[in-house]
Structure formats: structure tokens, C-alpha cells
Amino acid sequence: MNESRPTSWLQLANPAVFNRWADRLLWPLVIATTGLFAYGLYGTFFVSPADYQQGDTVRIMYIHVPAAWLALFVYAGMVLSALGTLVFRHPMADVAQKAAAPLGAAFTLVCLITGSIWGKPTWGTWWQWDARMTSVLVLLLIYLGIMALWRAVDDPLRAARAVAILTLVGAVNLPIIKFSVDWWYTLHQPASVFRLDGPTIHPSMLKPLMIMALGYLTLYLSLLLVRMKTELTLRRIDRLQRLAAEIPGERA
Amino acid sequence: MKAWLAILARDLRLARRVGAGAELGLVFFLILVSLLPFAIGADQRFISRIAPAFLWLSALLATLLGLDRLLQADEEEGVLDQFLLAGAPLEWLLLAKALAHWLVTGLPLSLVAPLLGLMLAIEPQAMIPLALSLLVGTPALTLIGLIGAALTVSLKRGGLLLSVLVLPLTVPTLIFGATLVKEAALGRAFTTPLMLLGGMTLLMLVIAPVSAAAALRHARQ
Numbered sequence: 001m002n003e004s005r006p007t008s009w010l011q012l013a014n015p016a017v018f019n020r021w022a023d024r025l026l027w028p029l030v031i032a033t034t035g036l037f038a039y040g041l042y043g044t045f046f047v048s049p050a051d052y053q054q055g056d057t058v059r060i061m062y063i064h065v066p067a068a069w070l071a072l073f074v075y076a077g078m079v080l081s082a083l084g085t086l087v088f089r090h091p092m093a094d095v096a097q098k099a100a101a102p103l104g105a106a107f108t109l110v111c112l113i114t115g116s117i118w119g120k121p122t123w124g125t126w127w128q129w130d131a132r133m134t135s136v137l138v139l140l141l142i143y144l145g146i147m148a149l150w151r152a153v154d155d156p157l158r159a160a161r162a163v164a165i166l167t168l169v170g171a172v173n174l175p176i177i178k179f180s181v182d183w184w185y186t187l188h189q190p191a192s193v194f195r196l197d198g199p200t201i202h203p204s205m206l207k208p209l210m211i212m213a214l215g216y217l218t219l220y221l222s223l224l225l226v227r228m229k230t231e232l233t234l235r236r237i238d239r240l241q242r243l244a245a246e247i248p249g250e251r252a
Numbered sequence: 253m254k255a256w257l258a259i260l261a262r263d264l265r266l267a268r269r270v271g272a273g274a275e276l277g278l279v280f281f282l283i284l285v286s287l288l289p290f291a292i293g294a295d296q297r298f299i300s301r302i303a304p305a306f307l308w309l310s311a312l313l314a315t316l317l318g319l320d321r322l323l324q325a326d327e328e329e330g331v332l333d334q335f336l337l338a339g340a341p342l343e344w345l346l347l348a349k350a351l352a353h354w355l356v357t358g359l360p361l362s363l364v365a366p367l368l369g370l371m372l373a374i375e376p377q378a379m380i381p382l383a384l385s386l387l388v389g390t391p392a393l394t395l396i397g398l399i400g401a402a403l404t405v406s407l408k409r410g411g412l413l414l415s416v417l418v419l420p421l422t423v424p425t426l427i428f429g430a431t432l433v434k435e436a437a438l439g440r441a442f443t444t445p446l447m448l449l450g451g452m453t454l455l456m457l458v459i460a461p462v463s464a465a466a467a468l469r470h471a472r473q
Binding site for chain 2: 086141142144148152153158161166168169173176177179180183184
């Protein structure tokens with residue numbers, strides 16, 4: 001890292017410095033999110049063409065696909081945070097990790113639910129043990145496990161390290177799970193029932209999709225900042241209460 | 253090496269004397285298998301079809317049984333602290349614990365599985381592959397469980413959490429294991445799933461001791 005820069009990433013370890021930066025970034029992000037979603041949803045519903053086979057149901061794609069991307073993106077970010085916790089002992093890394101996990105789970109859930117709603121009219125079923133759906137489901141289970149571990153360990157520092165290790169183990173396992181599920185699926189059912197990849201996407205659909213994806217990204221980043229600030233405040237309250245409890249004769 | 257053998261012998265002796273060892277796991281396995289026909293009816297052909305999957309699921313659950321106590325008792329008695337103080341690498345010592353756990357759960361399970369397969373009307377030619385798949389695959393389950401046990405070691409009631417953490421990671425092992433038996437029952441070659449299953453076990457042999465040791469070290473800083 002460049003030491004001459006006024007705010008290196010190490011300085012962000014100071015909660016006050018972090019909060020100042022978060023405050024500066026938050027409003028632009030919220031405005032960007034609003035703008036991108038407004039433009040993206042307009043594109044979704046009014047500009048982009050209906051599919052010649054699926055009709056208007058194809059518009060679910062603009063909600064569904066970015067959620068799937070984010071589900072993986074958040075996990076990748078959590079892996080970086082886990083490295084930050086274990087290797088660099090960066091105090092903000094585990095705050096970010098803790099803040100990210102429920103958001104990742106939420107995006108995964110949105111992906112599954114919208115996929116299910118999309119599946120009903122196009123495939124005629126709410127749920128299919130399809131390779132992709134199954135691996136996304138396992139991803140959700142891993143997210144839930146991480147959240148459960150966060151809640152189970154009292155001490156945030158110890159919880160952070162345990163979760164970091166779990167996140168890394170999960171990261172090693174996710175490609176294997178993906179591969180094994182693909183293999184299991186192709187073995188049991190020939191890929192003739194439905195074609196997920198379809199034709200290469202037309203630019204008129206790609207543009208709203210990309211805008212929605214950017215909107216999801218800025219939404220994620222704003223929520224992440226808010227959650228990180230909340231977590232910092234919660235820890236501060238916890239610390240102050242402990243301090244107050246230690247002083248004899250005074251109550252928090 | 254001496255410490256390693258001592259830990260292995262101690263854990264095996266504990267399992268035998270405390271009685272929560274091999275027999276109880278096998279009884280659990282047997283109960284699960286005998287519950288299946290009650291749940292789905294006595295249709296032999298149907299049972300025969302789902303038997304490989306069910307036997308693998310039962311093996312998975314039976315492996316989970318002792319996991320929450322795998323490291324917890326040692327944590328409470330301070331044995332893990334001694335492990336950390338000992339000169340030998342913690343990863344290596346944990347491997348002995350995992351091996352002891354497998355010797356009293358996975359191994360007997362694999363050996364009696366053909367017998368239970370008989371009860372569930374598995375094709376005769378799939379009996380040996382069934383035992384083989386469990387023999388090769390259950391070490392992976394134990395090793396994944398070792399990670400979960402290390403992560404939840406300090407929790408008072410970590411059993412359920414442990415299962416939630418561990419089960420999603422066992423998906424590949426389950427897939428390859430159950431597929432192997434199914435392929436064998438259909439009279440087809442099963443080298444590919446067998447090799448993948450072996451690969452899972454070898455991979456976990458590398459990952460699990462390292463991550464479990466890291467979890468234990470970080471838990472006491």
C-alpha cells in the first residue's frame with residue numbers, strides 16, 4: 001500500500017476514520033442506487049423487448065440474474081474479509097464479514113425465489129432439482145451456517161476468526177460442490193428438458209440487465225456500509241456497558 | 253509419532269470403555285435402516301431402488317453422532333491445551349483423533365453395510381461396492397466433521413450448529429458415494445465415482461487438520 005496517501009486501508013482500522021469515510025460514501029451510493037434502479041426498472045418494464053417464447057415473464061431475468069451474481073460476489077468479498085481477519089488482523093475485516101453474511105444470504109434467497117417464480121410459467125414447476133438451483137441452495141445453506149456461527153459465539157473477535165476459517169473452508173468446497181452437483185445432474189437427467197443458457201443475449205436486453213446489476217451492486221455496498229456502521233455502534237455500546245458494569249456503585 | 257499413537261490408543265480405549273463407541277453407532281445405523289420400511293411401506297422394489305441413497309444418508313447421520321464430543325471433552329479437561337504445548341504439530345495430533353473417530357464409526361459402518369444392504373434388497377453385485385464406497389468415503393465425512401468440531405468446541409450446545417455447518421460441505425461426498433452404489437447396482441463400471449470419492453477423502457485429509465488446528469489456535473488468543 002502507498003504510505004504517502006492520506007488514508008491508507010490500514011488507517012480505516014480506526015472506527016472513527018472508517019465512519020467518516022462511510023458517511024462520505026453512503027449518500028452518493030444511495031443516490032446512485034436509486035437512480036440505477038429507477039433507470040434499470042424502467043428499462044426492464046418498458047424498453048426491453050418481451051421474449052418471443054416466454055413473453056413478459058422474461059422480465060424476471062433482470063431481477064433474478066443480478067441477484068445470482070451478487071450472491072457469488074458477496075461470498076467472494078467475504079473470502080477477502082476472512083483473509084483480512086486471519087492474515088492482517090484488520091479489525092474492520094470482521095465487521096465487514098459479519099455485515100455481509102446476511103446480505104449475501106438475502107441475495108441468494110432473492111435469486112432462489114425469483115427463479116422459482118420464473119420457473120413456474122416457463123418450466124411448469126416451482127422447483128426442479130436442477131444443477132444450478134441445487135448449488136445455489138447449498139450456497140444459501142452455507143450462508144446460513146456462517147450466520148449461525150456468528151450468533152453462537154459471544155466474543156466477536158473469536159467469532160470472527162472461527163467464521164473466517166469456515167468461510168475459507170466453504171470457499172474451497174464451493175467449486176467442488178458446484179462440480180459434483182453438475183455431475184450428479186448430468187448423470188441422472190440428460191440436459192434435454194430445458195436449456196438454461198438459451199441464445200446469446202441481445203443488446204436490448206443486456207443493457208437493462210447491466211444497469212440492474214450495477215444497481216444491485218450499489219445497493220449492496222450502501223447496505224453493507226450501514227450495517228458496518230451499526231455493528232460498530234453496537235460494539236461500542238457493548239464496550240461502554242461493560243466498562244460501566246466494572247465501575248463499582250454505578251450502573252449502565 | 254509416539255504421541256500420535258498414544259492419542260490414537262487413548263481415544264480408542266475411551267470409546268471402548270465409555271461405551272459410546274462402535275456398537276452404539278452401529279445400533280443407530282441399524283435402527284435407521286429398519287425405520288425406512290415403516291416409513292415408505294414394504295415394497296421391495298422401491299426399497300431396493302432408494303437403498304443406496306438411504307444407506308449413505310444413514311452413514312452420514314451416524315458419523316455426525318459423536319462429532320460434537322470429539323474435541324469438546326478434551327477442551328473441558330485441558331487436553332487440548334496440552335496438545336498446543338506439546339512439541340508435535342497440532343494438525344498431526346488432530347489427525348490421530350480423527351482416525352480414532354473413524355475407526356469406531358466409519359470403519360464398522362462400512363463393514364456391516366453389506367448386511368444392511370441385504371435387508372434393503374440391494375442388488376448382490378452392489379454389496380462389495382457399497383462397502384468399498386463407505387470405506388473410501390466415510391473418512392472424508394469424519395474429516396469434514398473435524399473442522400466443524402473444532403469450530404464449535406467452546407460452545408455449550410454446539411451439536412445442532414455443528415450439523416448445520418458440516419452437512420452442506422458433505423454434499424459432494426454424498427453424491428459420489430450414492431452414485432457409486434447406484435452404478436454398481438445397475439451393473440455398470442464405477443471407477444469414476446470411486447476415484448472422485450477417494451479424491452474427496454484425500455483433499456479433506458489436507459484441508460481438515462489444517463483448518464481445525466487453525467480454528468483451535470485462534471479460539472484461545
